Structure formats: structure tokens, C-alpha cells
Amino acid sequence: MATITIKDVAREAKVSVASVSRALNGGSGVTEETGQRVREAAAKLHYIPHAAARMLITRRSNTIGALLPDLYGEFFSELIRGIDLAARARGLHLLISSSHDGVAEAAAALRAMQGRVDGMLILSEHVDAAFLRSNLPKHLPAVLLNSAVKSSAYDVLNVDNFAGASAMVKHLREVGHQRIAFIAGPEHNYDARQRDKGYRAAMAQYAAEVSANVISGDFSEESGYRAGLELLRQKVRPQAVFAANDMMAVGCMNAFKQAGLDVPRDIALAGFDDIPITRYIAPTLTTVRVRIVDLGRTALERLAALLENTEPSAASPHTLGCEIVVRESSGANRKTR
Amino acid sequence: MATITIKDVAREAKVSVASVSRALNGGSGVTEETGQRVREAAAKLHYIPHAAARMLITRRSNTIGALLPDLYGEFFSELIRGIDLAARARGLHLLISSSHDGVAEAAAALRAMQGRVDGMLILSEHVDAAFLRSNLPKHLPAVLLNSAVKSSAYDVLNVDNFAGASAMVKHLREVGHQRIAFIAGPEHNYDARQRDKGYRAAMAQYAAEVSANVISGDFSEESGYRAGLELLRQKVRPQAVFAANDMMAVGCMNAFKQAGLDVPRDIALAGFDDIPITRYIAPTLTTVRVRIVDLGRTALERLAALLENTEPSAASPHTLGCEIVVRESSGANRKTR
């Protein structure tokens, strides 16, 4: 009736609980015959070890925790998928905690994971070195994603936003656009800031000709739409618009279409992330590809490596490259042919 | 140095561990003054209760497990988001397990969750009543999503696929299409089968005029594309195509575009699910809206309700309605004006 425990199996197999444990785990230190008997008894009783008890004694949960922002949008679904795939391959469970409105909430979430995870994957704008020092147990391995934290105490995995943004500006220049506007992302988002810097740096190379033109946004489609309207109101209209993420590019595109403009003939457009949707809209969106699934996978693999090595293993920061994906919206074919 | 436990707090506050536990939890049964002292000690030592130990004794993990198929596509990202939102609101954690290639793997995943979750949310084509009987502990509450399981032993939450599909056929008829083809989903998927039935039933109402025309697919964009090509090869081309999910509709649309056809002028198209992407493609896709986020949220809320009530509470099957969303691809405006 009640849950059946290792003791029941021991009784059934007529051995001690120790032997049951040995037989069911390593299998070593137990004779073939008893091993057999134990396995049979376990199967017969439908015995399933109680995870919590095991965690308590072994101090291992085979679970990794993921602290993420709101799961909205394709970026996170892809990221989770990458993490999940890698976790599954390693037999690790995934405990997810998302949507933290503020620092306090993020801290609470992080603390609540204590004792139920072996390591943490953290992607949150609320997290900085001080936050981690006070909320992350010293011994708990963690990998930070897209974080500004530089401390060698933590392992961090970033996307090369700066290079990606610069490369996109370069591309837009190459296909003939001079006045390139930028729709920035949220101020406190590290990725967004890096993309902004990349844009500005690349534009500075042509400073003599034209200066940077940055409209603020917050990564939402809605903010991209508003930015689009604002750009249309400028006395001198830009020839190309580079949005700090794809969703804003989509919103911006809608603003342009609604105003009767043709993309890319009247104005070119580019995004960042390469979420699946970019392939389906019309015109298809030129963007900077971030291999999101790989990002998740790599993060998990680094964390897994951390779990294996008991030695601290110098936390090496790492950066994932990204590449330009030229589609219709940037008007590349118009110039090339 | 090592992890600090409740004993350390007790020593620091000069009380017994029992009092620490009382002070930190309910707070009742302890004087205001000791409560204060304990909280101070806990804060000073950065004490965090060990989740596993607590789980073991309370037999509560405040975690719910979600057994899902591969997380690919917007459907699942939306679903997870709905689940996550509701879980967060109730202070529940989310343990996710996805991508089960076969029955055995699904069973293993389900068993691995034993002892670390209070309840299960299950969406998997491998799951039937027999599977549950042998792999789901009797006392573990579970909510099945989009499942064919009828047993009153389990709580199941379905989408009204049949009515949705019928309504879509009706809509397509109303805007003037006679010959309506259907691209079916995977054979073993319950949703897919119900949509198929809904289509056939609605078509049967007009049997005298025209018969059903079903092409097989598997919910992937690729299979929708292939189905599109196949439809184009038919001697009498259908006037409208109804795909069992949106991604296949997208694939099919690409096939049509590639063949130089104009949607909806030359051929109308409709999908099912109303994933976000439907709003961004051109033409925008007429579809059947399944409130995916609500589905996830509702599922979690029912599970939470199950957790509260110790009494079995007759497992009531429930169905979420869905509604037609008319956009450009079905050619509705052409007829109405």
C-alpha cells in the first residue's frame, strides 16, 4: 500500500539493505546470485529508490538548475532546448526557474534551489558579482550566460555580440547603405550593451561621413514598432536600420510596411539572434546568427565538466562567435547583381 | 567552511534544533524573542535549509514534474511558459524532462522523477493507461494533457480539436471553398487524430458534393512542404488546404509560393494552433486558436488543486475550447466584400 522502500526489497530477497543497495547500484561487492535475487525482488515489488533520501546521503542530485528571465520568445525556447538536449545526454535533470521581476525574487529563486541541484546555469540581468557572492553557495558550480561578470571565480559564457554587431554594420555598408540607424535593447542587458558598442565602434570608423543614430528599445516587438515610427519622423531618413534583436526588427518592419515603405527597396533592415521566425517573414530577415541551441548546449557541457573535476579548474571565460546571415531585408542582392 | 546546517544555527542562537525549525517555518509555538534570535542567527550564518532533507521528512518537494516530447517549436515553448507562470505563482518548482524517443525512455524518465516531485504533468504520445499503471506510483497525482486516456483514474485535459477542425472546415466552406484538402498529423498523436476526425465529420456533411482528401504529414514544416507538392500534382486541385498544425501550413505555403501560386487567390490555406509565427508570415495565416499558455496554466492549476485535496476528488476530464482566427490566408475578405 504505502511506498515501498529498500527494506521491503531486502526482506523479499532475504538479504540486508546494504546488499540491496550494492546490487542495485554498482553491482560490485555482491555475488552474481544475490545480485540476481535482489533485482528480481526489486522488479517484483516495483521498487523505485526515493530520490530525496539518496540526495541527502550522496549529496548529489543529478540535477542542474537554470535561472532564466521570462521564457517569452523564441530565444529562450531555443536556449532551453539546447540545455535540455545536453542534459538529457548526460542523464541530468533540469530544474527551471524563470521570470524574476527583481533582484529579491531572483535571490529567492536561487536560494530555493540549494540542496536540490548540483550546479547552476544562470542568465539574468539582475546578477552581478556581489549578488552571487551573497546568494550562491561557495561550493556550488555555476556557469553564467551572457553576463558582464568578469570575476575569475565564475565561469562565464558569452556571445560575441560586439563582433557580430560590427560585422552587420560592415555588411550594411558594403551593400551601399550610408546612414545606418540602430535600435538599442534594454539598458541593463549585457548583450544589448555589447551590441550597441559594436554598432557604435563600427560606425565610428566612418565618422567622417555619418554619425551614429540610436533609438532606444527594450527587445520587444512593440518597442521595435515604436522605434520604426520614430525613425520615419526623422528629417533625414536612414537608409538602413539595424535592430539589436530580431523581434524589434519585426516590429520595425511592420511600422515601415504600414507606412507604405518597401523593405528593402526603400529602407533596409537587419536584426540580431536569428530566431526561427526570421526565415518566415516577408521579406526574410538579414540577421546575426547566434547559435542559441549551441549556446545552451555548451553552457551545460561546461557545467557538467565543472561537476566532474573536483579541482577548481581556472574558470575560463569563453565566447561564442556569431555570423552574418544575409537574407532579403538588407537589400544585398540589389547591390550585388 | 562546509555547508552550515540547522545545528549550527541552533548553537549560534543557543536553542535546540527543534526551536530553530519552528521559528523558521510556521513561527508558531515559539516566543517572539527566540524567534527573533533564531532569525538573526540564521541570517548571520547565511543558513539555507537543505531541500533534500526537508523533502525526505515532509514528503513534499514543492516541485512538479513535466514529461514532454521534444521541446521543438513554438507550441512547447508556449506551453512551458504557461506552466511556468502558474507554477511560479504558486511557489512550485518545475522539473522538466523532454525528448523521449520511445516508451522505455519515457518510462525511465517518469521513474526517475519519483521522490523528487509532488505531481506530474504528462504530455506524451507513448503514454496510455497501461503505461501509467505500471510506471506511475499510485499515489502520485497527475494531469494528462491531450491524451486519449479516458480512465477516470487520471485527470485529463484536452483541447477540443474535433470542434476546432470542424469549425475551420465550416469557415472555409462559408468563404466559398468546396474542395478542401487536409494535411494530417502523426498517426499516433491524439490531437492529430481528433483533428482528422473533425475534418472528416465536417466534410461528411457535404458528402454529396465532394469527398475528403487527406494527405499524411507529421506536424513538421518539411512534411507540410511535401504535402503541398503532392496536392499540386493532383488532377483536380483543391481550392483550400487545411493543415493539422501551423508548421505544416507554413511548409505547404512555401510549396505553393515556390510553384508560383498566390495564397489565398489561387488557393486558400489554414492551420491549427495559432502559434505566434502565424501573425508574421505573408499572407498571415488563418488558423484555429488553441490558447496554449492557458492550456499549460490550466493544467498546472488542476494539478495544484489535486495536491491540496487529499481526497481523490473524482478525476473530471476537461476540454478547452478553441476558436477560429480568420486572417489573410483563407481568402475570407475576397468573398465578404
Next chain:
DNA sequence: AGCCTGTATGTAAACGTTTTCATGCGCGAT
């Protein structure tokens, strides 16, 4: 034959909590 070594097994401690139960104390009611 005696000893030592290795191996299978069992006993019991340990993991960090919560909770039951007993204890002792103060205080109002009789």
C-alpha cells in the same frame, strides 16, 4: 596445519530536516 588475504555479507552510523512526545514553568481558577 596455521595464517593471511580477499571477498560477500550484515550492522549501524550518517545525511539534515520535521515532528511527536515529554518536561517544566507560570498563571488563573477553584
Next chain:
DNA sequence: ATCGCGCATGAAAACGTTTACATACAGGCT
């Protein structure tokens, strides 16, 4: 004054495992 009652507190059991240690036994060595 005594009794009893409520309440804060502490001691210890319990949760279900793993594992260190003890034990016993078999067999190969000298």
C-alpha cells in the same frame, strides 16, 4: 494553597538511502 492548563522548549525518533566498519568464511600460501 493547590490544582490544572497552556505554552515554550528540548530530546529523540523518523524519513530512506549509502557506506564505513565489523564479521565470517573460503582458500592459497608457507
